[in-house]
Amino acid sequence: MKPLDRDLERLFSAASGAPQPALPSPAFGLETRVLAAWRSSRGGAPQWDMGVLVRGLALAGVLMAVSIWPAVSQSASSDTDSSLQLTDSTVQTYLSQ
Amino acid sequence: MTADEAAACVARARGGDEKAVLDLFHYMHPHVVKLVYSNRPGKEGLEDLIQQSCIKVITNLHKYSGRAPFLHWVSRVTINTCLNQIRHEKARPEVRLADLSEDEAHVIESLAVSPGALDTADQVGASELVEKLLQGLRAPDRLLMRLMYLEGRNVEEISKLTGWSRAVVKVRAFRARGLLRKRYQLLMKETP
Numbered sequence: 001m002k003p004l005d006r007d008l009e010r011l012f013s014a015a016s017g018a019p020q021p022a023l024p025s026p027a028f029g030l031e032t033r034v035l036a037a038w039r040s041s042r043g044g045a046p047q048w049d050m051g052v053l054v055r056g057l058a059l060a061g062v063l064m065a066v067s068i069w070p071a072v073s074q075s076a077s078s079d080t081d082s083s084l085q086l087t088d089s090t091v092q093t094y095l096s097q
Numbered sequence: 098m099t100a101d102e103a104a105a106c107v108a109r110a111r112g113g114d115e116k117a118v119l120d121l122f123h124y125m126h127p128h129v130v131k132l133v134y135s136n137r138p139g140k141e142g143l144e145d146l147i148q149q150s151c152i153k154v155i156t157n158l159h160k161y162s163g164r165a166p167f168l169h170w171v172s173r174v175t176i177n178t179c180l181n182q183i184r185h186e187k188a189r190p191e192v193r194l195a196d197l198s199e200d201e202a203h204v205i206e207s208l209a210v211s212p213g214a215l216d217t218a219d220q221v222g223a224s225e226l227v228e229k230l231l232q233g234l235r236a237p238d239r240l241l242m243r244l245m246y247l248e249g250r251n252v253e254e255i256s257k258l259t260g261w262s263r264a265v266v267k268v269r270a271f272r273a274r275g276l277l278r279k280r281y282q283l284l285m286k287e288t289p
Contacts, residue, residue: 004278004285007208011223011281012246014204014215018224023130027144031122034151038110038118041156 098124103167110158118155125154125171132175135248136240137183146182150175169257176240176258183236191280192229194287201226205284233280238273245270 098106103124109117129150133143154174161170194202200222207215215223227247231239244250244258252270256263 004282005274007285008274008277008281010208010213010215011204011227014220014223015227016247016249017217018220020131021134023127023134026123026126027148030126030148030151031119033148034122034155035115035118037152038115038155042113 100166100168104163107158107161107163107167110155121158121167122151122155125168126151128168128171129154129175132172133179136176136179136243142182146178150178153178165257173258173260176244177260179240180237180259183240186236191233191283194284196229197284198222198225201229209285230277230280234273234276238269238276241266241269242273242277 098120103121106117106121106124110121126147129147133146133150137143137146150171154171157174161167194205197205200219204215204219204222204226207219231242234242241255241259244255250258252263252266255261255266259266261269
């Protein structure tokens with residue numbers, strides 16, 4: 001080993017034996033911040049089941065269709081009736097002339 | 098807390114147990130602090146680095162495979178957090194004899210005069226001198242030298258901690274040692 005390398009080794013060896021400064025306890029609020037980060041990381045994951053969502057949407061669609069159906073059918077039939085009456089009265093007026 | 102207890106604690110924390118999370122935090126905190134302080138001595142923003150490291154560990158518990166002890170994984174996360182922080186730090190210019198404190202200059206003299214191990218009274222001076230010499234290296238090389246020569250870790254351990262391949266660790270260590278040698282040689286030339 002070269003003298004230079006030997007010196008460096010002695011230097012590092014002495015430095016590694018130097019007393020370490022006392023380690024500080026957790027900073028004020030660090031525990032809370034870590035816990036909050038953990039909670040939000042868990043909250044970030046999808047919470048609801050996609051199956052439930054799809055079934056819910058399907059049920060809502062069916063309910064909507066059922067509730068709208070009477071109004072739609074009534075309006076369709078009343079339109080047909082009034083157009084028939086109009087046609088009938090037009091024909092009768094034409095024939096009477 | 099033993100390694101097995103830590104593994105059990107991780108499992109409970111993954112299951113949503115807040116007390117387990119706090120237990121893990123208190124278990125790993127001294128270890129994180131020690132790593133950050135030894136790899137960033139005298140620097141500002143150490144508290145931020147400690148916080149970042151702790152939060153990274155706790156929010157990524159699902160990524161811990163359990164193959165290595167929990168604290169090994171914590172070390173890896175912390176070292177990588179430090180590396181990300183220091184990646185762009187530049188090396189300082191060379192250190193001159195006039196820049197050294199009395200203790201540090203005494204260490205240089207002792208190294209030149211006596212061939213044996215340095216006196217225990219010189220340990221603090223040696224530690225400060227090493228820090229000044231390391232300032233001349235690029236930040237990742239500095240971290241590598243600290244891990245290798247001050248903490249006594251081998252190539253395999255450093256490779257696991259940093260994520261660098263063994264070849265990269267060896268090449269970086271070789272290059273860093275060469276630079277340290279040059280800086281030390283310059284100091285010795287100035288010694289009367």
